[in-house]
Amino acid sequence: MSGTALDPKTAPTFPMAAKTAMGDTQLRxxxxxxxxxxxxxxxxxxxxxxxxxxxxxxxxxxxxxTMENLDFYLEEFEANCTRAGGVVHWARDAEEARRIIVExxxxxxxxxVIKIKSMTTEEIQLNSALEAAGIHPxxxxxxxxxxQLGQDRPSHIVVPAxxxxxxxxxxxxxxxxxxxxxxDQPHDLADAARMFLxxxxxxxxxxxxxxxxxxAETGGVCxxxxxxxxxxxxxxxxxxxxxxxxxxxxxxxxxxEVLLQLLPRxxxxxxxxxxxxxxxxVDAADGPRVFHVVLMDNARTEILADEEARQTLNCxxxxxxxxxxxxxxxxxxxAYGSVYAxxxxxxxxxxxxxxxxxxxxxxxxxxxxxCYEVCPVKINIPEVLIxxxxxxxxxxxxxVAGFFDVEAGAMKAMAMIxxxxxxxxxxxxxxxxxxxxxxxxxxxxxxxxxxxxxxTQVRDLQEMPKETFRDWWERRGKNGN
Amino acid sequence: xxxxLVTDSARAEVLRRIRAxxxxxxxxxxxxxxxxxxxxxYRRESTRSRDVxxxxxxxxxxxxxxxxxxxxxxxxxxxxxxxxxxxKAKRMVVPRGLASEWLPDGVEFVVDEEIPxxxxxxxxxxxxxxxxxxxxxxxxxLQNVAGQGRRAATLVPDYHxxxxxxxxxxxxxxxAMGRLQATAxxxxxxxxxxxxxxxxEMTRIKGVHGPRFLxxxxxx
Numbered sequence: 001m002s003g004t005a006l007d008p009k010t011a012p013t014f015p016m017a018a019k020t021a022m023g024d025t026q027l028r029x030x031x032x033x034x035x036x037x038x039x040x041x042x043x044x045x046x047x048x049x050x051x052x053x054x055x056x057x058x059x060x061x062x063x064x065x066t067m068e069n070l071d072f073y074l075e076e077f078e079a080n081c082t083r084a085g086g087v088v089h090w091a092r093d094a095e096e097a098r099r100i101i102v103e104x105x106x107x108x109x110x111x112x113v114i115k116i117k118s119m120t121t122e123e124i125q126l127n128s129a130l131e132a133a134g135i136h137p138x139x140x141x142x143x144x145x146x147x148q149l150g151q152d153r154p155s156h157i158v159v160p161a162x163x164x165x166x167x168x169x170x171x172x173x174x175x176x177x178x179x180x181x182x183x184d185q186p187h188d189l190a191d192a193a194r195m196f197l198x199x200x201x202x203x204x205x206x207x208x209x210x211x212x213x214x215x216a217e218t219g220g221v222c223x224x225x226x227x228x229x230x231x232x233x234x235x236x237x238x239x240x241x242x243x244x245x246x247x248x249x250x251x252x253x254x255x256x257e258v259l260l261q262l263l264p265r266x267x268x269x270x271x272x273x274x275x276x277x278x279x280x281x282v283d284a285a286d287g288p289r290v291f292h293v294v295l296m297d298n299a300r301t302e303i304l305a306d307e308e309a310r311q312t313l314n315c316x317x318x319x320x321x322x323x324x325x326x327x328x329x330x331x332x333x334x335a336y337g338s339v340y341a342x343x344x345x346x347x348x349x350x351x352x353x354x355x356x357x358x359x360x361x362x363x364x365x366x367x368x369x370x371c372y373e374v375c376p377v378k379i380n381i382p383e384v385l386i387x388x389x390x391x392x393x394x395x396x397x398x399x400v401a402g403f404f405d406v407e408a409g410a411m412k413a414m415a416m417i418x419x420x421x422x423x424x425x426x427x428x429x430x431x432x433x434x435x436x437x438x439x440x441x442x443x444x445x446x447x448x449x450x451x452x453x454x455x456t457q458v459r460d461l462q463e464m465p466k467e468t469f470r471d472w473w474e475r476r477g478k479n480g481n
Numbered sequence: 482x483x484x485x486l487v488t489d490s491a492r493a494e495v496l497r498r499i500r501a502x503x504x505x506x507x508x509x510x511x512x513x514x515x516x517x518x519x520x521x522x523y524r525r526e527s528t529r530s531r532d533v534x535x536x537x538x539x540x541x542x543x544x545x546x547x548x549x550x551x552x553x554x555x556x557x558x559x560x561x562x563x564x565x566x567x568x569k570a571k572r573m574v575v576p577r578g579l580a581s582e583w584l585p586d587g588v589e590f591v592v593d594e595e596i597p598x599x600x601x602x603x604x605x606x607x608x609x610x611x612x613x614x615x616x617x618x619x620x621x622x623l624q625n626v627a628g629q630g631r632r633a634a635t636l637v638p639d640y641h642x643x644x645x646x647x648x649x650x651x652x653x654x655x656x657a658m659g660r661l662q663a664t665a666x667x668x669x670x671x672x673x674x675x676x677x678x679x680x681x682e683m684t685r686i687k688g689v690h691g692p693r694f695l696x697x698x699x700x701x
Contacts, residue, residue, distance in 0.1 A: 037683040051523040061519040071499045072507035090492040143680040186681040228676040228691025235632045253665040257658035272618035276671035286631035286668050297495045305502035
């Protein structure tokens with residue numbers, strides 16, 4: 001694993017990357033174990049709630065309503081946050097967000113920042129931008145610390161180091177924290193992280209975070225977490241800089257009564273996560289004296305413009321779909337080539353790339369629907385996957401390129417053959433002849449030439465039967481049986 | 482300042498894109514009506530008896546490794562004395578406005594007058610009240626008010642002793658948010674058990690950066 005960031009622009013296609021991941025048996029074991037544990041926990045605490053489906057429906061409607069009125073709620077949030085002493089910035093894309101944040105850190109007078117786990121900062125590859133500007137970011141979430149110290153990459157939205165087991169984590173901490181005697185019990189590792197970071201929490205004057213929910217009605221912010229590292233970063237620094245996608249806004253404080261029930265149970269299988277912080281702007285006697293919020297678009301408005309895919313923005317980043325996905329559970333997160341892996345990543349990532357990159361991700365699914373079933377805000381991921389597949393095909397066959405497109409040509413030829421019984425029978429005869437040199441002794445075909453090789457790259461093909469159903473039916477009629 | 486000009490045009494551009502994507506500009510009236518139309522068929526009131534709710538709170542707090550003792554008003558001081566002794570806590574931070582009749586003798590209580598974080602790191606613990614508690618999730622809610630204080634004071638020390646009054650216990654999250662609505666802008670922290678993480682093999686481990694030990698006295 002290298003320290004290079006997950007970038008959909010340069011990542012290999014999903015089938016290629018998945019093949020590599022499938023060869024890593026340790027990784028597969030770790031991912032399977034972790035997702036099994038979390039799924040069982042989730043099922044238990046969701047089962048405790050007699051009104052879970054009603055909560056999901058309310059969550060869906062709140063999010064849908066927010067997107068339909070997004071401009072209003074963002075302006076309301078901005079006005080209320082500003083009134084409470086916060087400073088709101090806007091960024092059209094990742095580049096602009098990075099530039100604003102780097103400038104704000106510099107203006108805060110600090111050459112170091114403490115960071116709360118934030119997939120949005122991963123999305124915009126903020127850490128390398130900070131480092132390029134001579135600013136050292138310290139990740140403070142345990143999983144992100146493991147990733148940072150191990151020069152690894154996140155593989156899960158909620159538990160980014162889910163692909164590492166305790167022994168691997170111990171080896172990283174022993175090396176990077178200079179603790180040769182460190183044990184491998186989870187509490188040993190948690191204690192080591194506590195010791196390692198405490199001094200930084202007390203010293204570093206600038207914090208950087210993402211956000212779970214921006215509350216339009218009050219201008220407040222809500223952040224959920226487990227360890228207390230979030231509270232440290234939100235409370236102790238003099239300056240707090242927050243970056244949030246424009247999709248993170250919610251209309252009212254009361255909406256938290258829905259979202260704070262859905263999120264923890266779906267994300268970590270807890271009735272409530274250990275710490276939830278809600279605050280508004282700046283309080284002279286409690287927390288940072290300077291508070292910035294960067295509201296970032298970065299292609300979210302492109303998603304908003306696509307009515308069939310708009311529900312992607314309703315996501316509250318719980319990762320339940322990743323844990324439930326039979327594809328993710330086999331490959332882990334890195335194969336998706338994006339910080340957003342799994343089913344939600346398969347629809348979110350290509351759209352954040354405006355469909356120019358990550359085009360293989362909408363196909364990284366068996367469309368089994370497990371993701372839809374566990375989604376706390378009822379995003380119909382399979383529906384969006386199919387919609388995006390359609391978009392990919394249309395985009396790649398548009399204009400002159402489409403005229404010469406081999407796949408589109410093959411589909412047209414198939415349609416022509418299927419329209420005529422004579423042509424269909426002829427094609428079946430020809431197929432049996434053509435396949436004969438490729439069929440193995442076991443009756444399976446493991447390799448096909450050229451474009452057809454796409455099929456056999458990931459699965460075998462059974463040889464065609466010697467006799468078709470039609471032939472059998474006709475013979476049966478003749479024999480008078 | 483140059484940055485402001487840039488984000489001004491970014492602001493206009495992002496809002497323009499949103500409006501173009503939706504095909505129109507949202508307004509307060511439509512937003513209010515749309516929000517009011519959201520179906521809220523989930524439970525919003527308690528369904529259990531008071532005794533069962535209190536038992537549920539104790540059970541849920543204990544499930545996440547908090548220690549809970551129930552006490553009558555007159556016994557809080559004695560119970561606190563015992564718990565502090567068991568935790569070997571000799572020097573405790575307290576916020577301004579914490580009921581003095583709760584504080585036992587023989588322990589040094591330092592009132593939090595903007596104590597620097599490094600200093601908070603050296604006390605044995607912190608003792609506070611609470612705004613409310615949520616039984617169904619085993620959650621204690623703290624706000625920046627008298628008797629609960631600023632957020633850093635309940636974060637940096639390794640031990641938190643929290644006194645919760647039974648009249649402040651609600652059954653569900655919606656009831657809690659309803660009670661908090663009037664003070665929605667205050668710095669508010671939901672605490673559900675001691676600091677924990679599930680980042681290693683998805684196993685919940687107690688104790689990372691927040692207080693590793695949480696004791697609750699449920700009064701009344």
